[in-house]
Amino acid sequence: MPTPPIDPTTTSAWQALSEHESTLRPDLRTWFAQDPERAQRLTLPLADLTVDLSKNLVTDETIALLARLADEVQLTDRFAAMLAGERINVTEDRAVLHTALRRPAGAQPPLVVDGQQVDEDVQRVLAEVSAFAEKVRSGAWTGVTGERVRTVVNIGIGGSDLGPVMVYEALAPYVADDLEVRFVSNIDPTDLAQKTADLDPTTTLFIVASKTFTTLETLTNARLARAWLWERLVGEGRIEDTDEARRGAVAQHFVAVSTALDKVAEFGIDPANAFGFWDWVGGRYSVDSAIGTSLAIAIGPDAFRELLAGFHAVDEHARTTPFERNVPFLMGLLNVWYVNFLGAHTHAVLPYAQQLHRFPAYLQQLTMESNGKSVRWDGTPVTTQTGEVFWGEPGTNGQHAFYQLIHQGTRLIPADFIAVANPAYPLRDGETDVHALFLANFFAQTKALAFGKTADEVRAEGTAEEIVPARVFSGNRPTTSILAPALTPSVVGQLIALYEHITFAQGVVWGIDSFDQWGVELGKKLALEIAPAVQGDAAALDAQDPSTRSLIARYLELRD
Numbered sequence: 001m002p003t004p005p006i007d008p009t010t011t012s013a014w015q016a017l018s019e020h021e022s023t024l025r026p027d028l029r030t031w032f033a034q035d036p037e038r039a040q041r042l043t044l045p046l047a048d049l050t051v052d053l054s055k056n057l058v059t060d061e062t063i064a065l066l067a068r069l070a071d072e073v074q075l076t077d078r079f080a081a082m083l084a085g086e087r088i089n090v091t092e093d094r095a096v097l098h099t100a101l102r103r104p105a106g107a108q109p110p111l112v113v114d115g116q117q118v119d120e121d122v123q124r125v126l127a128e129v130s131a132f133a134e135k136v137r138s139g140a141w142t143g144v145t146g147e148r149v150r151t152v153v154n155i156g157i158g159g160s161d162l163g164p165v166m167v168y169e170a171l172a173p174y175v176a177d178d179l180e181v182r183f184v185s186n187i188d189p190t191d192l193a194q195k196t197a198d199l200d201p202t203t204t205l206f207i208v209a210s211k212t213f214t215t216l217e218t219l220t221n222a223r224l225a226r227a228w229l230w231e232r233l234v235g236e237g238r239i240e241d242t243d244e245a246r247r248g249a250v251a252q253h254f255v256a257v258s259t260a261l262d263k264v265a266e267f268g269i270d271p272a273n274a275f276g277f278w279d280w281v282g283g284r285y286s287v288d289s290a291i292g293t294s295l296a297i298a299i300g301p302d303a304f305r306e307l308l309a310g311f312h313a314v315d316e317h318a319r320t321t322p323f324e325r326n327v328p329f330l331m332g333l334l335n336v337w338y339v340n341f342l343g344a345h346t347h348a349v350l351p352y353a354q355q356l357h358r359f360p361a362y363l364q365q366l367t368m369e370s371n372g373k374s375v376r377w378d379g380t381p382v383t384t385q386t387g388e389v390f391w392g393e394p395g396t397n398g399q400h401a402f403y404q405l406i407h408q409g410t411r412l413i414p415a416d417f418i419a420v421a422n423p424a425y426p427l428r429d430g431e432t433d434v435h436a437l438f439l440a441n442f443f444a445q446t447k448a449l450a451f452g453k454t455a456d457e458v459r460a461e462g463t464a465e466e467i468v469p470a471r472v473f474s475g476n477r478p479t480t481s482i483l484a485p486a487l488t489p490s491v492v493g494q495l496i497a498l499y500e501h502i503t504f505a506q507g508v509v510w511g512i513d514s515f516d517q518w519g520v521e522l523g524k525k526l527a528l529e530i531a532p533a534v535q536g537d538a539a540a541l542d543a544q545d546p547s548t549r550s551l552i553a554r555y556l557e558l559r560d
């Protein structure tokens with residue numbers, strides 16, 4: 001039996017936080033005015049990042065109580081248990097060791113879990129991935145006609161897609177000029193069709209990325225890609241129309257990443273061209289495993305190692321820093337404060353960096369697949385709300401779309417603003433530094449959200465009295481500002497690890513297993529059951545509930 005989670009609502013800190021909340025009147029204007037040190041005190045370093053927590057709706061007392069809560073739910077012990085390889089993924093009976101993927105070579109003492117030399121295995125696969133990436137980058141690896149690879153197509157979904165695509169976009173300036181990576185995830189055939197439409201099969205390499213190598217979308221897309229490759233190569237007379245030639249083409253144009261290397265072989269990919277990882281790496285925590293092979297090719301193994309070093313720096317920060325200065329844990333507990341005490345339902349992540357445009361989508365899987373749970377790790381119901389909705393879009397696009405609701409709506413929406421000081425493309429508009437102008441928005445938004453605009457201030461601008469209420473901004477809308485020097489591989493690793501550990505801290509408070517995802521299983525199973533019905537099987541159609549049956553019947557009528 002797993003150790004029962006500590007019910008956070010029974011802790012003395014929870015009680016104290018409730019009382020504290022009932023008397024707290026958040027007033028950032030006054031708090032800043034009365035406390036000249038507030039900004040400085042609540043601005044913390046995290047590796048290369050500067051994290052300003054001062055515009056959150058907290059006082060020193062709130063933070064002290066959150067520290068007590070972290071202590072009472074044994075957050076640091078649980079983090080240590082994770083790092084040590086204890087089976088904290090209870091429902092799957094697995095260790096949770098994504099942090100081992102970024103331990104530097106030679107880290108001491110070596111990590112050994114259930115007899116597995118974890119460090120050695122991690123370094124071996126990293127060396128294999130690096131060597132393969134070098135071969136592709138140098139042109140030593142070629143397709144069947146001897147052409148070097150120009151386009152890598154990563155086929156994967158969920159954690160086998162979102163991490164690689166997000167980091168690829170974030171690090172676009174680091175991508176080799178003569179290489180492009182495309183990402184096919186959706187089983188909607190449009191995805192593969194469009195992404196391969198203009199590709200030359202002789203210069204295309206497919207990476208089939210799937211932890212389980214059973215995922216319907218990925219295996220279907222991999223078969224479609226294999227058929228595309230064969231059809232094009234045979235059709236253009238590049239290879240003979242024989243099984244042997246087809247096998248040869250797969251060997252040169254397909255590699256795989258998986259924990260299930262036997263299934264990779266069944267698909268026809270040579271296990272020599274497959275990169276492994278382990279069941280203790282969750283899909284949404286796997287971009288720093290061999291799942292990042294497309295990235296290692298695109299940005300090169302050295303930059304990939306820098307990415308890993310960025311993750312590790314944050315792991316070390318989380319492991320060694322006391323709560324009051326521990327950025328991931330503080331941010332995790334701030335989220336608990338907002339969700340459980342101030343009633344927030346959502347959390348916005350707003351990168352002021354176009355290259356991070358997929359970061360919110362990446363975080364949706366990380367946070368919501370991890371903490372969207374109603375039972376705790378011992379199977380008992382949760383005792384409080386869990387798992388807020390994470391969402392976002394890059395600034396300034398979001399400003400012209402949904403910020404209205406954040407500024408003046410009735411809901412509390414804590415938001416993280418992320419910016420970099422040095423852009424990859426320092427363009428000027430005449431005399432104006434465009435990136436500086438961009439960041440003026442980043443600074444302005446958090447200021448407006450925190451301090452608002454009073455009715456008197458609106459009136460002083462000569463606004464007609466009847467319009468005044470519509471132009472008042474209440475302020476006291478909480479934000480965290482994260483500023484990085486530049487979007488380097490290390491910084492991207494730091495940002496990901498930051499949110500991994502925020503998610504972890506929230507999960508520990510709520511007593512949930514943040515590493516399983518049973519909630520995605522039912523739909524998958526039903527899709528397989530429904531598949532015959534949508535293909536015209538009358539008995540399967542009859543077996544459906546009335547709504548589903550009539551929807552499928554209508555779909556069958558609409559089909560050409």
Ligand SMILES: O=P(O)(O)OC[C@H]1O[C@H](O)[C@H](O)[C@@H](O)[C@@H]1O
Pocket residue numbers: 157158159160209210211212213214215218283284369517520
């Ligand atoms: O990597 P795979 O085994 O193909 O899994 C891909 C994805 O599918 C699942 O349904 C899970 O919800 C995700 O956590 C996972 O990342």
